[in-house]
Amino acid sequence: LRNYTGLQAKQLAPVKFGDYVAKPFSQGTGTSKLPGGFTPTERFVRAAYLKENVVPAKNEEEAITNIWYILNSVRIPNGAVIKDNGEPDFTQYVASMCSESKTYYFTSYENNQINSVTLTDEVLENTKEPTTYVVDTVQNIKQLI
Template sequence: MCTSIYTTTTDQKHMLARTMDFSYPLASQPVFIPRKYTWNLAAATQTIENKYGFIGTGKNLGGAYFVADGVNEMGLAVAELYLPGEAVYHEDPLAEQLNLAPHEFILWLLGNCRSVDDVAQRLAAIRLIDIPVPVLGFVTPLHWIITDKTGACVVIEPTSLTEPLQFKQNPVGVMTNTPKLEWHIENLRNYLNTQPMQFASTTFGTFTADPFSQGTGTSGLPGGYTPPERFVRAAFFKEHIEAAKTETEGVHNAFEILSTVKIPKGIVQKSDQTDDYSQYISVMCNETSTFYYQDYNTNEISCVQLHDQLLASDQVVEFPISKTPIFKTF
């Protein structure tokens, strides 16, 4: 599951945001990964030393940190989402390529790339290997949405073993899950009748049918939580919400848009009767390298910026977050 959106404020702040929809309890939190952070590739004996510091949603698994989204000090932001039934990975590493487990790809992107163009120049050297996540014990079928300060928004979907990894331009600025991005974009053509404006009255013989109330223009929007339905709702709300003027307003808009696709506990259940729900929402600003985070259990939004003092640290920093509702009392 999961939904991601990319928006721009009128003062040209670019914001990548996402819901994390999952049934396994992730127990993650905002984590700062410093410059020169070193980690061992699961597919080989090679050790990677990151170049850039970044902040994202992460967790220590098996002695190393893994992240699902984040923004680095150069303004590159990335989120990984599920692509079940479509994502395919290589069985064997190649000595001449950088062999990454799927869950390691985002750690490499945020730690070593400065822009979408930088990723493009290095993408051919990446080979994704079919290796499970430590502790979890399964291979994650992933695709990635990548953005930067220029307004570029691209998607990487590893759906072929005969072709190298490549970018897909994302003109809508929305990503969910299976099917592939092209299908979702084409599917928007089924919703040309949805609009913010009220439909006018119409006649049937001598009877004039007036709208019951406001909102008739949105009556065609899908209301379920499948990836196609969430994609359409996110695209519609992103397109028509009142434009944000500043970063603060942009963060607020991102939470408002994602509230239309956020999954409460108990609404979507898997065959084993576990809840697939939105465990958190994160928002990243490319220009200020600021990370915003809200856990499912609270209305409080935590905020961490990659300021100079934090970037000077050579230690991983975990940021505790609230997991209870916050009320203002009078």
């Protein structure tokens, strides 16, 4: 992270070169040095930056939305990274847990719909057999028209 101390959510300030004032040309200039690759280090820096700069959530739903934006910024699409053995390395699922509500949230690679399971007392007491949940493996697209 010490290599990225210049990252900021605010726009870069104009810089004077002699009589010429170079003004930043668009939004997001404070993040122009944010790494965009898929190495663990680059993904960590992106996640750390976003975690520190996202608008704080007021409730669990907003928190999950924030977490999903952060985690989506570091997901690896299938085929973007190929391992030495020729197989793709990709993010197979995204998951997060709210320790207050005991709710586990997740999505699969195939379906961006956020699923959740709340670990109620009933669920936690049923520890004799594993519980299986059916999750759609087809993208859930809501047709509006």
